[in-house]
Amino acid sequence: MSFKETLDSAFAAPATNEKLKLLKCLKDVFPNSQHVAHVGRGDLLLAAYLKSVAIHVEVAHDEPTHSFFEWDVLGQGLNSQIYCGAIKFTYNGTDFTVYKVTFTKDRTIWQFFDFVFNAADDGAGRALLRAVYMWAGSLKDEIWVFQNGGWEKNAPLYQSIQLSNWENIVLENSFREGLRRDTKTFFANKEIYDSLDIAWKRGILLLGPPGNGKTETIKALLSESQQTTLYVKSFTAGFVRPENSIRAIFGHARRHSPCILVLEDLDTMITPQVRSYFLNEMDGLALNNGILTIATTNHPEDIDDAIINRPSRFDVKYTFDLPNATLRRDFALKWLSKIRARQESGVAKDSILTNDEEVARKVSEKTEGWSFAFLKELYVSDISLCVQPLTCFL
Numbered sequence: 001m002s003f004k005e006t007l008d009s010a011f012a013a014p015a016t017n018e019k020l021k022l023l024k025c026l027k028d029v030f031p032n033s034q035h036v037a038h039v040g041r042g043d044l045l046l047a048a049y050l051k052s053v054a055i056h057v058e059v060a061h062d063e064p065t066h067s068f069f070e071w072d073v074l075g076q077g078l079n080s081q082i083y084c085g086a087i088k089f090t091y092n093g094t095d096f097t098v099y100k101v102t103f104t105k106d107r108t109i110w111q112f113f114d115f116v117f118n119a120a121d122d123g124a125g126r127a128l129l130r131a132v133y134m135w136a137g138s139l140k141d142e143i144w145v146f147q148n149g150g151w152e153k154n155a156p157l158y159q160s161i162q163l164s165n166w167e168n169i170v171l172e173n174s175f176r177e178g179l180r181r182d183t184k185t186f187f188a189n190k191e192i193y194d195s196l197d198i199a200w201k202r203g204i205l206l207l208g209p210p211g212n213g214k215t216e217t218i219k220a221l222l223s224e225s226q227q228t229t230l231y232v233k234s235f236t237a238g239f240v241r242p243e244n245s246i247r248a249i250f251g252h253a254r255r256h257s258p259c260i261l262v263l264e265d266l267d268t269m270i271t272p273q274v275r276s277y278f279l280n281e282m283d284g285l286a287l288n289n290g291i292l293t294i295a296t297t298n299h300p301e302d303i304d305d306a307i308i309n310r311p312s313r314f315d316v317k318y319t320f321d322l323p324n325a326t327l328r329r330d331f332a333l334k335w336l337s338k339i340r341a342r343q344e345s346g347v348a349k350d351s352i353l354t355n356d357e358e359v360a361r362k363v364s365e366k367t368e369g370w371s372f373a374f375l376k377e378l379y380v381s382d383i384s385l386c387v388q389p390l391t392c393f394l
Contacts, residue, residue: 002029003026003029003063003064003086003099004063004064005025006022006025006026006028006029009021009025018103018105018110018112019037019039019110019112022101022112022114023035023037023112023114026099026114026116030116032118033116033117033118034115034116034117034118034119034121034122034124034125035114035115035116035122035125036114036115036122036125036126036128036129037112037113037114037115038112038113038114038115038129039110039111039112039113040110040111041108041109041110041111041150042111042150043111044111044113044132044136045132045135045136046098046113046132047087048136049131049132049135049136050089050091052135055089055090055091056089056090057087057088057089058087058088058089059082059085059086059087059088060085060086060087060088060097063085063086063099064084064085065082065084065085065086066082066083066084066085067080067081067082067083067085068080068081068083069081082100083100083102084100084101084102085099085100086098086099086100087100091124091128092124092127092128094117094119094124094128095117095118096115096116096117096125096128097116097117098113098114098115098116099112099113099114099116100112100113115128115129139153139158139228140153141155141158141159142154142155142158143157143158143161143229143230143231144228144229144230144231144252144256145157145231145232145233146230146231146232146233146234146245146248146249146252147233147234149236149244149245150248151230151248151252154231157231160219161219161222161223161229162223163223164216164219164220164222164223165220165223165224166220166224168216168334169213169216169217169220170213170323170327170330170331170334170372171213171217171327172327175318178318179204179217179221179318180221180224182202182204182316183204183221183224183225183260183292184225186202186292187225187227187258187292190258190290199287199288199289199312200289200290201288201289201290201291201292201293201312202292202293202315202316203282203292203293203294203295203312203313203314203315203316204292204293204294204295204314204315204316204317204318205266205294205295205296205297205300205308205314205316205317205318206218206294206295206296206297206317206318206320207296207297207300207317207318207319207320208298208319208320208321209298209320209321209322209371210298210371210373211371211372211373211374212320212321212322212323212371212372212373213320213372214296214320215264215296217320218262218264218294218296221260221294222260222262225260227258227259227260227292228256228257228258228259228260229259229260229262230249230252230253230256230259230260230261230262231262231264232249232261232262232263232264232269233264234269235249235269235274242271242273242274242277243274243277246274246277246278246281247277247281249261249281250281250282250288250291253288253291254287254288254289254291257288257289257290257291258290258291258292259290259291259292260291260292260293260294261291261292261293261294262293262294262295263293263294263295263296264295264296265296265297265298266295266296266297266303266307267297267298267299267300267302267303270303270304270307275304275306275307278307279306279307279313282307282313283312283313293314295314322369322370322371323370323371323372323375325364325365325368326364328363328364328367328368328370328375329360329361329363329364330360331372331375332359332360332363332364332375332379333356333357333360335375335376335379336356336359336360336379337356338379339379340356363375363378
């Protein structure tokens with residue numbers, strides 16, 4: 001039986017277990033070879049790993065191969081992705097042929113790999129598979145992001161965090177230093193937690209209306225701490241049950257501790273259906289040692305008191321109110337300084353405004369109730385539009 005006949009046999013008629021049938025058929029095709037199989041719901045990243053260690057890969061054109069092309073948004077090019085077929089390469093002196101089959105079962109996309117090679121035992125195949133797993137699980141200028149029901153590595157968010165700093169954030173000095181202190185001392189004081197026989201975990205909750213710096217503050221904290229970060233965008237996705245997502249999130253955090261677990265817009269995540277699952281993972285039987293959870297909410301009134309008002313879940317809270325006159329003035333001076341720098345470099349048009357202190361004072365007086373996000377839009381508009389909105393405040 002050939003590989004083509006194996007595919008026909010596995011998918012031409014109803015099958016109770018396509019994965020087992022594929023492996024059994026390939027063993028019939030290559031009865032004297034070693035077989036190391038992998039089955040998963042995501043890409044094994046085998047090709048990416050082999051490329052990272054400079055191993056030449058060839059498509060096995062003597063086998064039926066079906067590929068699709070995907071657009072690489074970052075690289076601005078087409079990438080070929082084998083959907084069903086075989087590749088050949090040599091790894092640590094062993095010649096491998098790897099058969100890949102992608103199929104859908106119970107509304108889930110599965111990927112089947114069979115590493116076929118000639119050796120006395122399957123050790124070479126297991127070693128290669130272990131190396132791929134280890135490489136795939138490590139971060140390379142990336143950050144872990146949970147979305148669509150699973151963990152993904154995200155390079156753009158990592159770059160955004162690395163570019164963040166406190167220079168572009170306007171907060172009261174004591175407020176900012178309290179946040180920095182709470183983050184630094186948690187990771188520095190493991191021995192103190194151990195000596196007191198209490199769990200080495202902590203929760204910080206950032207509250208307040210949108211547009212007042214919660215997200216940018218988190219990015220600055222992450223950039224400064226350089227701790228492993230896990231960023232959660234949603235508990236729900238497609239056919240993945242939210243309680244399974246919550247278990248996967250905290251399980252991943254425990255495996256990567258010490259780490260910072262970020263939960264943005266907690267009020268939209270914690271529904272009555274997932275409340276008990278979240279509480280069990282937050283402070284249940286499983287140990288969350290080394291996990292600093294930082295969460296944000298625009299509507300704390302929508303979150304159960306058992307979550308936000310009980311120590312050991314969120315131990316400290318910081319409220320990001322609408323900026324007062326002093327903060328609005330400081331924010332104005334920062335942006336006016338940016339505008340001046342761009343004018344001097346020729347990037348931005350010249351302004352009829354000459355006294356930054358006077359402009360900042362008048363803007364701060366006339367923008368009570370404005371968030372930092374609205375204030376930012378004012379200055380961005382002044383740079384980019386033909387009409388200069390700042391003149392309206394003079």
